Amino acid sequence: MSDKVTVLVAGSWGTALASVLAANHSEVYLWTRKPEQADEINHSHTNQHYLPEITLPVNIIATTDMETAVKDSRAVVIVAPSSGMRQVTHALKPFWKKEMLCIHATKGFETETMKRMSTVISEELGCNEGEIVVLSGPSHAEEVVRLCPTTVVVASPDEGRAAAAQELFINNDFRVYTNRDQVGVELAGALKNIIALGAGLSDGLGFGDNAKAALLTRGLAEISRVGVELGANPLTFSGLAGLGDLVVTATSKHSRNWRAGSMLGQGKPLAEVLESMGMVVEGIRTTEAAFAISLKLKVQMPITDQIYHVLFKGRSPRKAVEALMGRDRKTEMEAISQETWEQWHS
């Protein structure tokens, strides 16, 4: 089998994952829709807009031609933002072969349908959802390209495919665990972005560490709650894709979700915040999807509910905090359904 591997889309994370793969494999093809970006990567070995001051490995070959990118590849890693996932996977389909390993590293939902990314990909490629591997965990692109030690998890119910994805990526700087809980890993990676926005809002309002610790802890409780209702293993939320990624996204200066939340907390309007980012802020769309899911499943997500109203209904961040702090008195475990509680303690 050839040693060629392919990454679809050359944003921050796609480029960083291509760099990891370039350390392990002889040829890494990186597909982008932008010809000027492909030229920059091939000639200057940089991707300045997304990863300033980083020199990329020379065995990353950028192209705008999907067939060139994918032909004879052993694995395709899709790193489109959730908003572009269906379109990118649709473009991949004519060149896709069943024997290729398909991995995605996107953290979000298709907002219109509330579907997870593995569902969207499997629908477009015409394969089983379980054949897709999801890569997630605490991993900012800016640190991965500087070879800072990073750990991630690759998840699929197909243990052979998860092991193959582990083998593809693992090296001394990038440690990869496997997990069978594809649903949980995918949901944890997407939903933590909402709580990271909330942590940014709290910091933007000038609150302290107590507020942030509360948001992370109660946030983890509510994303685990909805995750379990959607079929996740609750333990996944204590792992790299859950707690690990929640901590990094809610506290790191690299986090776009935290930064966006912080600007909103300082009173900037959403449109201005998004304009100034120049990169995707997945938590915005994810809040919309999670709010709709919580209504549909009748699962309590009080923090998500408040952030939804701040983002889309003009509620002031201060009013949102008041609403959270003034909720009915509860025991800490009260919001967990009886059924889930019994499952955990049986």
Ligand SMILES: NC(=O)c1ccc[n+]([C@@H]2O[C@H](COP(=O)([O-])OP(=O)(O)OC[C@H]3O[C@@H](n4cnc5c(N)ncnc54)[C@H](O)[C@@H]3O)[C@@H](O)[C@H]2O)c1
């Ligand atoms: N940046 C990180 O550190 C990081 C880490 C882990 C996971 N992620 C996840 O990876 C995904 C991608 O994020 P990113 O940071 O690379 O975003 P980014 O904003 O840095 O780059 C997104 C890229 O996707 C391209 N794109 C958007 N829609 C497209 C379409 N329809 N067709 C083709 N190209 C399209 C854009 O042109 C851009 O180059 C997100 O789900 C994010 O949560 C990011």
Ligand SMILES: O=P(O)(O)OC[C@H](O)CO
């Ligand atoms: O920069 P963010 O907020 O999109 O977060 C990136 C990753 O999800 C961190 O693991």
